[in-house]
Amino acid sequence: MLSHPPASAATPHSTFEPRIVAFFCNWCTYLAADLAGTSRMKYAPNIRVVRLMCSGRVDPQFVLNAFAHGADGVFIGGCHPGDCHYQEGNYKALRRYQLLRRVLKEMGIEEERFRLEWISAAEADRVRAAVNDMVEKVRLLGPLNFAVSDQQTELLGAEVVV
Amino acid sequence: MRYAYYPGCSLRGTGRAYEESLVAVFRALSVEIEEIDDWNCCGATTYMSVDELTSYALAARNLALAERDHTDIIAPCAACYLVLNKTQHYMREYPSIHLVVTRALGAIGLTYKGRVKVRHPLDILLNDVGVEAIAAKVKVPLNGLKVAPYYGCQIVRPYATFDDQRDPTSMDRLLSACGAKIVRYPLKTRCCGGSQKGTLPEVGLDLIHYLLMEAQKNGAEVISTVCPLCQFNLESFQKEAGDRHHPTSIPVLYFSQLLALALGAAPDSIGLQRGFVPIEPVLAGREITYA
């Protein structure tokens, strides 16, 4: 008789718990995460959210700093294109994200470790799905162990200025 | 245009005319088909009620064989079309099914990566060949032959993407291009009873009768089908259903027979002689002369 076990049961279990730092904008993604809470959705506890007013506030150095201090992944959440509370901060975030992704790739940090998502205030389920997805992907990659000094991150961060 | 051809069991039996006419149509339109090497039964829906997992493995063997040649599959039989597509969907949706099927294929040295598209001849003719190209090759226009287009269930539901699920029109468009007149047929996607005629005869007869009656009421001279089981049911039990309810006499053809006719094929070569309800009076009345 055919019944199917949940997908996660099929994936090999690992004791490694990724640490993911998230930067959520105050108006969309942070609200969506709040809504996920009021809707009692369940997702992986590996994420630590830092609230910023806008995804445009995410300085590349924040990302590098997080990786340098032991984050296995960094997640940026902003409003959908055209929906930014500050008109176009998320476009700036996107440009920086694209540049920074290249820099990170050169440094040997896998693409799955750095993620940008547009999540509106209503899309609680996307928070749930994106966090779970990212945690699983990073779990498969294993720990990052990316050790650079603060000074280095500052220099690298300066490469990505928009 | 080259495709892997998956005839399925019925096209080698009761549905022979379907295969004969399809081959003629494809030849006339320069569509190359190559029969999948050593294909096996798709499992059909019947198998699923006995052992669902096994039926996916059986279906997947055909997909894997076609994938070796990197071609899309043409599956004319509605049941085969559905089962092959369903297998694709389930392999994607359920990791456990994917695992079972992959292992079973591995046991006979096959792999399947999900690259094959399972397509129906209607889809190929409409989207790859095109209505204009077909219209340009019509040699014997159907001269306003009144056709009720009957799609049945499993071509449109639940997986077809090439046509509207509620109101499919692909066959209408192809036959119109050949000069046929499509009559309104609201029951075009209603079930013919499938294999129930064999297992629960009374039930099957009712369903068959509704379909025939409605076609006749709307002035159809011919019913055009896309499925060997629909064709068989509507034709073979027409008299029986008529005895029970109200007599009808409508030839039931495969859409490919009508297309082949318009493209100039000889009636004997496309299985017109295999039908039980005589077609000649209708064709003669419409002054459709064979090429």
Add this chain to the structure above:
Amino acid sequence: MPDVAIQSNPESSRIGVYVCHCGTNIAGTVDVRKLAAYAGQLPNVVVSREYKYMCSDPGQALIEQDIAEHKLNRVVVASCSPLLHEPTFRRTLGRAGLNPFLLQMVNIREHVSWVHLDKQAATQKTEDLVRAAVRRVSLHKPLEKRRVSINPSVLVVGGGIAGIHAALTLAEAGKQVYLVEREPTIGGHMAMFDKTFPTLDCAACILTPKMTAVGSHPNIELWTYSDVVKVDGYVGNYKVQVKHKPRYVNEELCIGCQECITACVYKEGKTPDEFNLGLSKRKPIYLPFPQAVPQIVVIDQDACIEFKSGKCKKTCIEACGERVAIDFQQKETFDEVEVGAIILATGFKTFSPDPNPHYGYGRYPNVYTSLEVERLINAAGPTGGEVVLRDGQHPKAVGIIHCIGSRDANTNRWCSKVCCMYSLKLAHLIKEHTGADIFNFYIDMRTPGKGYEEFYDRLLDEGVHFVRGRVAEVSDWAVHPSEEGKLVIRAEDTLAGFVRRVPVDMVVLAVGLEPQADAQEVRRLFNISCSTEGWFLERHPKLAPVSTFTEGIYIAGACQGPKDIPDSVAQAGAAAAEALSLIDAKFVELEPYTASVLEEECSGCKSCVPLCPYQAIAYVNETQKAHINEVLCKGCGTCVAACPSGSIRQNFFEDEEIFEEIEGVLTYA
């Protein structure tokens, strides 16, 4: 409530940490005792406590007392989302004489206890978050909110019953109101209805007096046939640009005599009448309906011969005579107004049943939508209130199908709330007008509301049939002689447990409510959010139902979700009250999260200048440095992140503060 840690510390920061149980909301998943104990041994933490409800009076008193007793100069509260109680705890600090911005909130409810199941992992997460907050709060600086004055006028968008009611409420309170409506008249959907449920009072009788009041109120500037095209500014000081579409009739000169309509070269109307949903025809020059406000005609450019060929005899101008109200040269014009608050009451649209098989709308002439039937029943409608089919016959049997475009994953998932009640109303009215047999096909009868269930009861008594089952199909496929020439409704009668086929002459599709087609554009214009379904999103579903996440912008009526007339009016009143309470405060406090330039470090590269969407950054020639105008700055921080020399800083979101937070969540103690 044990004191977990009281220690002295050498640094200048003296931090108190407060962990809230929120009943069992947090304590059920997070080990609050462990968390408080953990916080207690963090550097600079002087006191750490856990308490059942931190936001309660005793909870807040606890913090105030500690601030005094332990000379705390920083506070961390680990509880719910800062969007809920940050203002509360900031006030607590203020009362205790601390600057309110020396507070850091940790969201351990919405972001932890409600979304995780594993107690250990959840507690670990809260420890990380609290550690980060403790590190961050040490760097907090005292900040002052900015006070700005408020413009006392209000913009109301949408002239349906909600907009009308909100505008009148505000105008009666003596406020200047600008009411913008895109159609040539106000009235909205309610003006199209015949009667209203459950009292059956005539919609026009109760609506038109309010419409007239709007038209004549000295405090209301009514702009019909107009669109809001631009919104700038911020709470208390919005700048709004409104476009007036040309109606080719001078609004000042037209007196609404309608002689031009009679005189039009078209003897009969040829254009489908929007107000009657195409059930009748109108002329190119027309008044939407007799009670329209304002009583000013409008010319339909697409239908008028003069616009098409330029060769019309222009009998309308002749008829207007010396009033010369008709002006074919009219161009669109713009107005710009400043308002303190905005109320959006943009309403809904009805679901449009697609024309393929299923229910036969658009295929069978006698399948109508409920809104069309409202017009058929209306005495001022296309048939003068006579319910007749398209061939002029009176229906003998009518089927009303509920939930069209509602409660259906293939169309709209939500319940549209009003359809059950309006279907009952239509059933009653059709029966009254025709004596026909009426069959209601429903899934669930939803009649919560004052007098609603009683109305249902009345319909049961009147002999209307109720079949519980979603209709599978409407077709003209006859199986039984009694079905010939009829529309056959096929549905399972789920209460009887078998399928029924019901032949009828007329089918009414009870269409659901949907967000307006341009709801997304409107919300972008006003910088508010939509739910996934496309309804405008309220700030809080229970406690701030008419507020939005953008201060000073309120929502009322069905633009927020399906709503009947009583609820829309109630909401409109609430939105007006919210707006009043805002503007009557005379000034508003703005968050101090603005950015500023550290002049000594600025290299004058100007890369920040084009980044600011509010033109708050200017390059000062004299100093050769950038300068940020704090009044214009909205505090997004984009320029801060972009400054190559790191010489722009943002209040409350200083680089160092964020670095502390990042390192704090990552550094395991």
Add this chain to the structure above:
Amino acid sequence: MELKRTVKFEADRDPEFARWVSHTVGGERIRHCLQCGLCSGKCPLSLYMDYTPRRLMHLSREGFKEEVLGSTSIWLCTACYACMVECPKKINVTHLLYALKERAIEEGRYPRRFAIPVMARQFSRMVRGRGRITESWLVLQVFMRTAIWRLLGMSRLGLKLLRAGRLPLRRETIQRQAEIATMLDSVATTRKELAL
């Protein structure tokens, strides 16, 4: 007039069956069922059923296993998918009915000489043995095992088909027959391993 007790006790329910239904392929969303009856209205065969598809959905999720597996409805489904594509809650009704049929066959819950399960079994046997179906043989086998007298009634049609060349008696077989058996063994092994 025969009187029948219709009350149901909690003991009549099989919660394990209900759990199985909502976890089986096709049953995922069954708990969302609104009981609106659209499936029954769409079904071309519901007029012959003892329990309409809607009632089956509810009986299944509540765990009334006897009623569900003993129902004629599951055998009447022709897999036309009319119910499934229109379901307002996107419940995979047709897929679920397959699972119910499979369960009923597995538990031997069907009338003796009932043609549908017999046909299903004969069909699967033929595929296992030969890799393809030969319609003539399949029909023959089904009637032998269900209603042999009906073969007589069918003989005229059979003859017509034979004459039209539509009922070849030669049995279709694939070349690499062994592959089918190998696959079946593999499926059985994996099934056991994953406890599916």
